[in-house]
Amino acid sequence: MILLAARCVFVWLALAAAGSAAAQNEAGIARRSTVEVISADARALPLPLKSGIEFSGADIRATQADDFANPGMLWVTRGEKLWREPAGGQSKSCASCHDDATKTMKGVAMRYPLLDPGTARLLNLEGRILQCRERRQLAELFKYESDELLALTAYVRLQSRGMPVNVTIDWQNREHFEAGREIYYRRIGQLNLSCAQCHQDNWGKKLGAETLSQGHGNAYPVYRLEWQTVGSLHRRFRTCFSAMRSEMLPHGAPEYLDLELFMAWRAGGLPIETPGVRR
Amino acid sequence: MVARVQLPRAAKRGEVIEVRIAIQHVMETGFRYDNFGRAVPKNVINTLVARYNGVQIFRAELGSGVAANPYLQFYTVAEASGEIVFDWVDDEGRTGSERAQLAVTG
Numbered sequence: 001m002i003l004l005a006a007r008c009v010f011v012w013l014a015l016a017a018a019g020s021a022a023a024q025n026e027a028g029i030a031r032r033s034t035v036e037v038i039s040a041d042a043r044a045l046p047l048p049l050k051s052g053i054e055f056s057g058a059d060i061r062a063t064q065a066d067d068f069a070n071p072g073m074l075w076v077t078r079g080e081k082l083w084r085e086p087a088g089g090q091s092k093s094c095a096s097c098h099d100d101a102t103k104t105m106k107g108v109a110m111r112y113p114l115l116d117p118g119t120a121r122l123l124n125l126e127g128r129i130l131q132c133r134e135r136r137q138l139a140e141l142f143k144y145e146s147d148e149l150l151a152l153t154a155y156v157r158l159q160s161r162g163m164p165v166n167v168t169i170d171w172q173n174r175e176h177f178e179a180g181r182e183i184y185y186r187r188i189g190q191l192n193l194s195c196a197q198c199h200q201d202n203w204g205k206k207l208g209a210e211t212l213s214q215g216h217g218n219a220y221p222v223y224r225l226e227w228q229t230v231g232s233l234h235r236r237f238r239t240c241f242s243a244m245r246s247e248m249l250p251h252g253a254p255e256y257l258d259l260e261l262f263m264a265w266r267a268g269g270l271p272i273e274t275p276g277v278r279r
Numbered sequence: 280m281v282a283r284v285q286l287p288r289a290a291k292r293g294e295v296i297e298v299r300i301a302i303q304h305v306m307e308t309g310f311r312y313d314n315f316g317r318a319v320p321k322n323v324i325n326t327l328v329a330r331y332n333g334v335q336i337f338r339a340e341l342g343s344g345v346a347a348n349p350y351l352q353f354y355t356v357a358e359a360s361g362e363i364v365f366d367w368v369d370d371e372g373r374t375g376s377e378r379a380q381l382a383v384t385g
Contacts (some may be wrong), residue, residue, distance in 0.1 A: 068283065071301065071303075074283060075303075077283055078303070228346060228348070
């Protein structure tokens with residue numbers, strides 16, 4: 001029933017958009033919480049967009065900028081080796097199909113997460129690598145937060161460094177996008193907080209000694225000094241969920257993938273920084 | 280263990296060069312406890328040696344005060360073309376090695 005109503009409103013909105021300005025305003029005010037038209041100016045965004053590195057101190061910035069001092073590059077080096085390492089029943093490596101990653105993987109990562117046409121499932125880069133391992137290499141799967149998977153993800157994402165995050169929201173992935181948005185604005189946990197309350201409404205202000213960032217995922221997987229290792233975006237989600245005293249979902253959970261899609265849309269245009277360094 | 284070494288590709292004889300090495304290692308302090316309350320045994324890279332054409336030019340003894348994935352940097356004089364070899368060992372007895380070539384002119 002609600003769904004039907006929402007759909008009616010959507011049609012109505014579309015009509016209103018084509019009609020007079022007054023009707024559009026009326027529709028906008030009355031139904032904004034139910035349906036929003038996704039376009040550049042309708043983006044509920046923190047402006048100006050700022051990458052997390054801009055909220056970091058000079059020492060962290062210097063570490064990230066220096067490709068040798070950046071500890072995340074150790075994982076990249078590992079990923080480069082894994083890329084060429086044959087695995088599984090067919091003794092195929094990533095390079096057997098994809099050849100030289102510096103060429104073939106350039107500009108790939110920024111489109112993720114995307115809907116896999118074969119399975120109609122939302123896949124992030126980690127998910128895509130695991131799918132390749134399962135179906136093409138017929139090899140043993142890496143665990144989600146394992147060093148190997150992080151290394152390969154970091155290596156592939158590095159090939160798109162400097163390129164803007166760019167996911168397209170269309171009728172196919174819209175459902176995931178809306179689910180992600182819903183999670184982003186939903187108050188959860190014992191502290192009754194939503195993602196938006198920190199990263200949308202109060203970014204730039206202090207939370208204890210930390211400056212709240214806008215919460216973008218463009219530098220992931222990142223080397224976090226607190227972790228003393230590289231971690232995925234989903235690990236960071238779990239950290240945030242735990243901080244809100246909310247139930248943490250497993251790495252790679254569908255809800256986290258939806259959230260990742262919404263956040264990628266929200267970070268649209270920010271350059272990929274992988275491997276980032278954060279406190 | 281993954282490690283990265285950085286040297287200038289070429290140097291003049293007598294030039295002071297910067298040598299950098301980063302090693303992927305947990306550097307477990309021995310002061311931490313796991314979720315079951317058991318002490319996590321100390322495991323750090325305790326010794327690292329750098330040899331330049333077989334001659335030891337740098338030696339470091341690390342302890343629990345060093346963060347994970349240690350990064351070391353030192354200077355040496357470029358004397359002859361050859362390689363710098365790094366060897367290290369941690370508390371579990373696992374060893375690692377990495378080498379880098381240096382071309383010296385003049």
